[in-house]
Amino acid sequence: MxxxxxxxxxxxxxxxxxxxxxxxxxxxxxxxxxxxxxxxxxxxxxxxxxxxxxxxxxxxxxxxxxxxxxxxxxxxxxxxxxxxxxxxxxxxxxxxxxxxxxxxxxxxxxxxxxxxxxxxxxxxxxxxxxxxxxxxxxxxxxxxxxxxxxxxxxxxxxxxxxxxxxxxxxxxxxxxHQLPASVPGYEQRRDLVFVGGAQHPPNVDAVHWLLTDIFPRVRRLLPDCRLHLVGAGLREATAHLATVDGVHLHGHVPTLDSLLEGSLVGLAPLRFGAGVKGKVNQYMAHGIPTVGTPMATEGMGLTHGVDVMVAEDADQFAAAVVQLHADPRLWRQISEHGLKNVSRHFxxxxxxxxxxxxxxxxxxxxxxxxxxxxxxxxx
Incomplete structure (x- = not known):
């Protein structure tokens, strides 16, 4: 019901x-x-x-x-x-x-x-x-x-x-979450992704922080990096913000599979919330290493540097994104361990x-x- x-x-x-x-x-x-x-x-x-x-x-x-x-x-x-x-x-x-x-x-x-x-x-x-x-x-x-x-x-x-x-x-x-039969590797992916509808207040706050503070830092370090924002109402929720180069707003999409299969890093810059964060589950279930706050990764049995990258401020977020872009070995380790975490717990x-x-x-x-x-x- x-x-x-x-x-x-x-x-x-x-x-x-x-x-x-x-x-x-x-x-x-x-x-x-x-x-x-x-x-x-x-x-x-x-x-x-x-x-x-x-x-x-x-x-x-x-x-x-x-x-x-x-x-x-x-x-x-x-x-x-x-x-x-x-x-x-x-x-x-x-x-x-x-x-x-x-x-x-x-x-x-x-x-x-x-x-x-x-x-x-x-x-x-x-x-x-x-x-x-x-x-x-x-x-x-x-x-x-x-x-x-x-x-x-x-x-x-x-x-x-x-x-x-x-x-x-x-x-x-x-x-x-259901795990896919196969997961695209590091070489088949690019870009960053954030998933979350604007009806949920933590998502609106996270997107604001992401666009005003985090992603501009990423772009200075990775000028060609693109960010996909996916979720109902995000276009309206971000209308008051200045346009940020490299950001693609998708709103609600019928299926996330193609976007998630092509994304290199999932972002979860949540500054408040509760429960287990579905976006982090979704990223990991598609083999995407996640960069998230301690709030976003709580209660999931995750360890920084093993199956997730934990960041507490914008500089740490940008550094973690760059590290995952530059280090295929680390990317593959976190991707593999994230899939195992979903299988074990979710x-x-x-x-x-x-x-x-x-x-x-x-x-x-x-x-x-x-x-x-x-x-x-x-x-």
Missing amino acids: DERLPDPSRDSGSLRTFNLMRLMRTMGHTVHFLPTKGRFEDPLAPQLHDIGVGLPHGMSATHSASAPAWLRRHAGDYDAIIVSRYHLAWSWLPFLRSAFPRVLRILDTVDLHHLRESREAAAKSSRLLAWAARGTRRRELAATSHADVTWVVSDSEKRLLAKALPSARVRVVSNL SAEAAAPEIVATLSGRRTGPAPPADRPGNGTTR
């Missing part, structure tokens, strides 16, 4: 949702997706059908008007309901607890929103943002308390929740045991027709 149908090409949260559902279908669970906003005839619906995920039967054309009524009629048909992100769970889980006490209620946090917001408040020295973050924390912890199981993406977030709510049942189900094989433990004893079976509800797991 989420607000809209997942678009795996748009943001890491959608990609996570899509891959989680695909994994649960592979594991034998029946899965339906219940969107609470948008329109039923969404062009993304065939993508769900292709991986065996059904959409609810009996919904009107506008989801937002019919989702509550549909859920009241059908929630009891399911063994487990996964609610994505705290703001939906905060309102839906208390209802599900009272109306359907036998249904397993799972909160997928995606990331801890209050942690991200509090870090943004600190980075911007904003009392107003700090006040808002405290409100988010109260709602996020309330949503966790109403869930039977809460999924987080890293051990550090699990420890944080365990300290705040010792009685909560928390499991680490991190981002999922693959279907890594996530499956935690999902099995969460859903232990729940019914499984073949998917029903896509236009009919069935027993199983919905999201």
Whole structure:
């Protein structure tokens, strides 16, 4: 259960949702997706059908008007309901607890929103943002308390929740990525890439820092270097900035594969945030060495100079980019170790045991027709 149908090409949260559902279908669970906003005839619906995920039967054309009524009629048909992100769970889980006490209620946090917001408040020295973050924390912890199981993406977030709510049942189900059959080598690549939509405040801040401080330093050292900015809304978010030579704005693209396969270095200059950063996962899953801040690489089991390059200021970012450009041996080492990190921590094989433990004893079976509800797991 989420607000809209997942678009795996748009943001890491959608990609996570899509891959989680695909994994649960592979594991034998029946899965339906219940969107609470948008329109039923969404062009993304065939993508769900292709991986065996059904959409609810009996919904009107506008989801937002019919989702509550549909859920009241059908929630009891399911063994487990996964609610994505705290703001939906905060309102839906208390209802599900009272109306359907036998249904397993799972909160997928995606990331801890209050942690991200509090870090943004600190980075911007904003009392107003700090006040808002405290409100988010109260709602996020309330949503966790109403869930039977809460999924987080890293051990550090699990420890944080365990300290705040010792009685909560928390499991680490991190981002999922499929590794390609083959990865282009150093010689087949060039340019830098940043992936991230402007709807996410850490991305807007990162792009501003990248264009005003980091990339000009890179260009002075590598005059022919180009930077690709990929993500919905980035063109509008950067309209107030002066034009920077060598920058190519792509906005939202249907698929990232060709851009990622041709990129030499992935950039993650995030100065605040939370959770595991999907862009870093995506870079590494495509064999791209990443230069990122400590914030961007936290909770991922990465080591500077081994499977990632960590930079804390603009000079360090530029130096790391130049080093990866100039040293094919280092590039290949970090590329190879990054792929191993994804396989070890962010693959279907890594996530499956935690999902099995969460859903232990729940019914499984073949998917029903896509236009009919069935027993199983919905999201």
